[in-house]
Every structure is written in C-alpha cells, then in structure tokens.
Amino acid sequence: MLIYTLKRLALAILVALFVSAVAFVLLRLSGDPALAIAGEGAREADVEMIRKTYGLDRPLPIQYLDWLTTILRGDLGQSLYFRTSVWSLIVDKLPVTFLIGGLSILFALALAIPLGVLAAVFAGSWIDRAALAIAVVGQALPTFFFALVLMMLFSIQLRWLPVSGSDTWWHYVMPTIALGYYVTPPMMRLVRAGMIEVLGSDYIRTARAKGLSTTSVVFKHGLRNAVVPVVALAAVQLGYLLGGSIVIETIFALDGLGYLAYQSITHKDFPVTQAVLLLLSLLYVLLTLAADLLNAFLDPRIRVA
Amino acid sequence: MMDTGIATPAPAAVEIALPKPPSVARRMFGHPGLVIGLALLGLCVAMAVLAPLIAPYDPYTQNLDARLIPPVWLEKGSWAHPLGTDNLGRDYFSRTLYGARISLLIGLSVMLISGIIGTTLGLVAGYFGGRVDLVVNFIITARLAMPVVLVALAVVAMIGGSLLVVILTLGLLKWDRFAVVMRSATMQVRSLDYVAAAEAAGASRLRVLAGEILPNVFPHLIVVATVEAGSAILLEAALSFLGLGVQPPLPSWGLMIAEAKNFMFFSFWLIAIPGTALAALVLGINLVGDGLRDVFAPEGRA
Numbered sequence: 001m002l003i004y005t006l007k008r009l010a011l012a013i014l015v016a017l018f019v020s021a022v023a024f025v026l027l028r029l030s031g032d033p034a035l036a037i038a039g040e041g042a043r044e045a046d047v048e049m050i051r052k053t054y055g056l057d058r059p060l061p062i063q064y065l066d067w068l069t070t071i072l073r074g075d076l077g078q079s080l081y082f083r084t085s086v087w088s089l090i091v092d093k094l095p096v097t098f099l100i101g102g103l104s105i106l107f108a109l110a111l112a113i114p115l116g117v118l119a120a121v122f123a124g125s126w127i128d129r130a131a132l133a134i135a136v137v138g139q140a141l142p143t144f145f146f147a148l149v150l151m152m153l154f155s156i157q158l159r160w161l162p163v164s165g166s167d168t169w170w171h172y173v174m175p176t177i178a179l180g181y182y183v184t185p186p187m188m189r190l191v192r193a194g195m196i197e198v199l200g201s202d203y204i205r206t207a208r209a210k211g212l213s214t215t216s217v218v219f220k221h222g223l224r225n226a227v228v229p230v231v232a233l234a235a236v237q238l239g240y241l242l243g244g245s246i247v248i249e250t251i252f253a254l255d256g257l258g259y260l261a262y263q264s265i266t267h268k269d270f271p272v273t274q275a276v277l278l279l280l281s282l283l284y285v286l287l288t289l290a291a292d293l294l295n296a297f298l299d300p301r302i303r304v305a
Numbered sequence: 306m307m308d309t310g311i312a313t314p315a316p317a318a319v320e321i322a323l324p325k326p327p328s329v330a331r332r333m334f335g336h337p338g339l340v341i342g343l344a345l346l347g348l349c350v351a352m353a354v355l356a357p358l359i360a361p362y363d364p365y366t367q368n369l370d371a372r373l374i375p376p377v378w379l380e381k382g383s384w385a386h387p388l389g390t391d392n393l394g395r396d397y398f399s400r401t402l403y404g405a406r407i408s409l410l411i412g413l414s415v416m417l418i419s420g421i422i423g424t425t426l427g428l429v430a431g432y433f434g435g436r437v438d439l440v441v442n443f444i445i446t447a448r449l450a451m452p453v454v455l456v457a458l459a460v461v462a463m464i465g466g467s468l469l470v471v472i473l474t475l476g477l478l479k480w481d482r483f484a485v486v487m488r489s490a491t492m493q494v495r496s497l498d499y500v501a502a503a504e505a506a507g508a509s510r511l512r513v514l515a516g517e518i519l520p521n522v523f524p525h526l527i528v529v530a531t532v533e534a535g536s537a538i539l540l541e542a543a544l545s546f547l548g549l550g551v552q553p554p555l556p557s558w559g560l561m562i563a564e565a566k567n568f569m570f571f572s573f574w575l576i577a578i579p580g581t582a583l584a585a586l587v588l589g590i591n592l593v594g595d596g597l598r599d600v601f602a603p604e605g606r607a
Contacts, residue, residue, distance in 0.1 A: 011443070011446065014443065015443070015446050015447045015450050016450075018443075018447045019447055019450050019451055022447075022451065023451075026456070026459065026460070027459065027463075029463065136338075136588065136591060136592065136595070137584075137588065139535075139587070139591055140535065140584050140585075140587040140588035140591055141584050141587075142539050142542050142543065142546075142559070142580065142583050142584065142587075143539075143543065144542075144543055144546050144559075144562065145562060145576070145580035145583065145584065148562070148566070148569060148576050148580070149576075149577075149580070151569075152569065152570075152573055152576075156570055239452070240452075242452070244454060246454050246455060246458070246547075247454070247543050247546070247547065250547060261455055261458075262458070262547065265458050265459055265462045265549065266462065266548070266549075268462070268463075273455075273459055276455065277451070277452070277455055277456065277459070280452045280455060281450045281451050281452070284449070284450045284452070285450050288446075288449075288450075
C-alpha cells in the first residue's frame with residue numbers, strides 16, 4: 001500500500017506541475033500581458049516600462065519558474081479587472097461553487113442509486129427501461145437549455161422559485177437540479193452494472209440460499225459492494241461539475257468560481273483565469289488521487305497494478 | 306423404361322437446420338433504441354443536406370417589420386413563418402435547418418480530429434506497454450485534469466471565435482476517452498493468438514497495429530466516436546451560448562438560444578425550438594451509439 005501510495009502521489013505531483021506549465025503557456029500566448037496591464041491606448045514607452053518592472057522581458061522558462069515559486073508561496077497575483085488580489089477573489093467565490101457542487105452531487109446520488117438499484121433488480125422490465133430513458137435523456141439534454149426550461153417553469157409560470165441570485169436556499173434549487181441531472185446518467189449506469197454483477201456473485205447466492213429476504217440481500221449485501229466504484233466516480237464527477245458550473249452559474253447569476261472564470265475570460269483578466277484553471281485542475285488531481293487511494297484501500301488487487 | 310421404384314434421395318434433404326444467428330441487419334432492426342436513434346439522426350442529416358432546398362427564406366436576411374412572429378401553432382402565428390421569426394425578423398425555420406449543418410459539422414470533425422489523436426495514443430500505449438504506456442498514461446491523466454469547458458472558453462476567447470477555431474480547440478481537447486478506451490481494448494486484443502501469429506510470421510509493427518489490432522477494436526471505437534460526437538455538439542452549443550463559440554450571424558443552435566435569452570419570458574419558443582433540436586440530435590447520436598454497442602457485442606450489455 002505504501003509503494004502504491006508513493007507512486008500515485010508522484011504521478012499526481014507530476015501531473016500538477018505539467019498542468020501548471022500548460023496553464024502558464026496557454027495564457028501567456030493569449031497576448032501581451034504588458035499591454036493588458038497598461039490598458040488601451042498606452043504609450044510604447046510605458047508598455048516597455050511595465051514589461052521591465054514585471055519581468056516580462058525574460059525568457060519564458062525563467063518566467064514560469066518565477067511564477068511557480070510565487071504561486072507556491074500563496075501569491076496568485078492581482079486581478080486586472082477587479083483590481084483586488086486574486087486570492088481574495090477566489091476565497092470569496094469558492095463557497096458558492098462548493099455548495100452547488102456538493103448539492104448537485106448529493107442530488108445525483110439520491111437519483112442515481114435508487115434508480116440504478118431498481119433497474120438492476122428488475123433488469124429488463126419497464127422499470128429498467130424507464131431508468132435507462134431518464135439516463136439517455138439526461139445525457140442528451142444541453143445543461144443550459146434544461147436550466148432555462150426550469151427557470152421558465154418554476155420561476156415564470158409557477159412563480160415558486162427566484163429567477164437568479166444566491167441570497168437564499170431557494171436560489172440553489174434550480175442550479176442543483178440542472179447540474180445534478182447532468183452527472184446522474186454515468187453514475188446510474190455504474191450502479192446498475194455494479195448491482196447486476198454483484199447480484200450474480202456467489203456470496204449473494206449464498207445469502208439467498210440462507211433464506212434471507214430479497215430486501216436484505218439487495219441492500220445489506222449487494223448495494224454495499226456495488227456502491228464503492230460509484231463513490232470513486234462521484235469524486236471524479238465533482239471535478240467535472242466544477243468545470244460545468246461555469247454555464248450554470250452564469251445563467252443563474254450565482255456569484256461563484258464559475259461565474260468568476262467566465263467574467264475573467266470575457267474581460268481578458270488572465271491572472272484570474274490562470275488561477276481558476278489551476279485551482280480546478282489541482283482539485284481534480286486531488287480528488288482522483290483520493291478516489292484511487294480509497295479504491296486501492298478497499299480492493300487490494302488494485303495495488304499490484 | 307421401367308421405373309426402378311427407388312426414389313433417388315433429394316440431395317437437399319440432408320441439410321440439417323442449424324439455428325442461424327440473427328444477422329446484423331435483423332439485430333439492428335430488432336433494437337428499438339437504435340431504430341429511433343437512426344431516425345432522429347437521419348432527420349437531422351436530411352435537414353442539414355436539404356436546407357437550401359427546404360428553407361423558405363435565407364437564414365441571414367433580416368426583416369425588421371416581421372420581428373418575433375410566433376410559430377404557426379400559437380395565436381398570431383402563420384404559415385408564412387412556420388416556426389416564427391426571431392428578434393431581427395429572420396425566419397426561424399430556415400435558421401433551425403441551417404443550424405443542423407453547424408452541429409453536424411462540429412460533431413463529425415471534432416470526432417475525426419480527436420478520434421485520430423486518441424486512437425493513435427491508445428493503440429500505441431496498449432500495444433507497446435511499458436514505458437510508452439507510462440508516458441501516454443501520464444498525458445491522458447494530465448489532459449483529464451484540465452477542465453474542458455474552461456480551457457476551451459479561454460482558448461476561443463484569446464484566438465477569437467470562429468467555426469474553425471471551435472472545431473480545432475475541441476478536437477485537440479476531447480481525445481481522452483478515445484485514448485482510454487482504445488488503450489484498454491488494445492491491451493486485451495494484443496495477447497490473443499492471431500496477433501502472436503502475425504508477429505511470428507514477421508509482420509511489421511505498423512502492419513500488426515493497422516491490420517490485426519485496429520479491426521478488432523473497431524466496435525469499441527465506433528461506440529466512443531458516437532458518444533464523443535454528441536458531447537462535442539453539446540460543448541459547441543454551450544460555448545456559443547456563452548458567446549465564446551461560433552459568432553453571429555451563424556445560425557448555431559447554441560447561439561440562437563443565447564440570442565433569444567432576453568426574449569425568453571415572452572417568446573419561449575425561440576429557446577424551445579433550437580433546444581429541442583439539439584437534444585433530439587444528441588439523443589439520436591447517443592441511441593445509435595448504445596444500439597451499435599449492443600449489436601456488435603450483445604453479451605457485453607451494461
């Protein structure tokens with residue numbers, strides 16, 4: 001387990017470094033940051049001056065290492081558009097995004113696990129087909145379209161929920177549904193496939209042979225084993241969600257990280273874009289690391305590979 | 306001549322009736338999901354191909370006297386504009402038809418670009434294993450760590466939105482699933498006897514990869530390709546919806562929804578029509594993918 005953990009950790013660090021290099025190069029290619037800082041219509045001499053003060057005239061690899069050490073010290077730079085430190089912006093917006101991300105995952109799990117179990121237990125029946133239909137439609141529905149339909153239905157027609165903003169819990173209902181439905185299908189398919197496999201295994205047959213009731217077999221023996229890979233997938237999906245929440249946050253005007261990323265991109269505020277990109281990537285690396293270690297801990301066979 | 310009375314046995318009588326496995330065609334048409342999927346996809350392809358013939362108006366011509374006309378099934382709608390007009394008086398039916406072209410073009414070309422990159426990486430990693438596999442695995446992991454939507458938005462914002470930029474960006478970003486699936490499929494096939502036989506017969510590596518392995522992992526490739534085409538179409542729509550995909554006045558369905566957003570409270574059809582078209586196309590593609598997987602590997606249903 002120790003060797004596996006170390007190997008996995010080394011991979012995670014390498015990936016994080018690689019991603020940081022990509023993030024750096026990508027946004028440096030986006031245009032001359034000196035021009036962006038100087039603003040439109042700045043004199044050439046001023047731009048040159050800025051280039052010198054910010055060290056933008058040095059070779060790229062040196063600038064990268066310099067940038068990396070600054071970031072590792074916790075300094076993410078200044079936002080060009082919001083005129084405050086990037087770090088404070090992110091700390092400010094992170095809770096909203098984490099809240100929708102967490103709520104959406106819970107919503108998806110609450111939908112995926114019962115549906116997946118039912119579909120597996122009654123495989124081939126109309127319940128199975130209905131669950132499959134929910135999954136197939138969920139995969140085809142554009143998130144932003146679904147969000148607008150929800151808005152039209154619950155805010156305009158029924159007047160049950162507020163259109164946009166993030167003041168009360170009610171504001172989170174539609175974003176949670178829109179985002180959660182989007183990650184439900186893969187989870188549901190995994191629960192179903194896992195349950196079908198588990199229900200056909202020897203220990204389930206033994207449990208049945210002992211005369212245990214179906215409910216007990218399904219929930220106590222089956223689900224517990226089928227749900228392990230789903231937890232791992234949920235961790236990975238949380239990473240996807242944070243990326244996907246850009247669209248949802250923009251639609252519902254939720255003041256989170258996704259909306260911040262969108263604003264920074266449209267305003268060419270490259271330090272913010274870079275920081276959000278880095279943060280989301282790092283989060284994904286950590287989540288997959290945690291999921292892999294959890295899986296290896298639960299299933300010793302993985303550690304050998 | 307007298308008849309000998311011995312009947313010569315008809316040669317056909319010895320044929321033993323073996324239960325024939327159902328043909329691929331029969332399996333395809335016995336699969337309702339696949340049939341529905343093919344119908345939806347076929348409809349969208351027909352819309353795209355026949356757009357210049359069917360469309361009653363030019364999709365770009367504005368008519369400020371005929372703005373926000375509702376579709377024919379609503380009050381005040383008329384057959385002059387079956388799906389109504391948008392806020393600039395452009396015929397919505399014509400725009401929806403031409404929108405199918407953009408979505409299909411995106412789906413197909415992104416699938417091709419990402420398919421070539423991902424399949425090559427996956428085949429090479431799965432076949433050679435060892436260090437090559439380690440490196441490819443690292444590239445895949447690194448790519449997965451970057452959120453596609455954010456990177457695509459940033460790239461399109463810096464280069465400028467156009468159909469070509471969107472296609473290239475998505476194509477260069479979305480190869481991960483191809484690589485992951487092709488890698489594991491190749492690993493399974495690589496240890497089979499016919500691959501060893503080809504190697505023993507002295508076939509070059511390229512020949513083994515292209516001639517022996519690729520045809521045998523092809524069913525997996527088809528399934529991934531359909532899923533990825535659908536997801537590329539949804540991504541383009543999302544990018545265009547956020548204003549960082551293809552640019553106006555192109556009739557991209559995502560862009561049409563974005564343009565209609567300000568009028569949605571009074572003219573919801575402006576959003577419902579392109580949204581339904583998008584969902585139907587992607588649903589069709591996904592159903593075809595699911596169906597093909599079942600047809601190719603009926604035992605591997607999950």
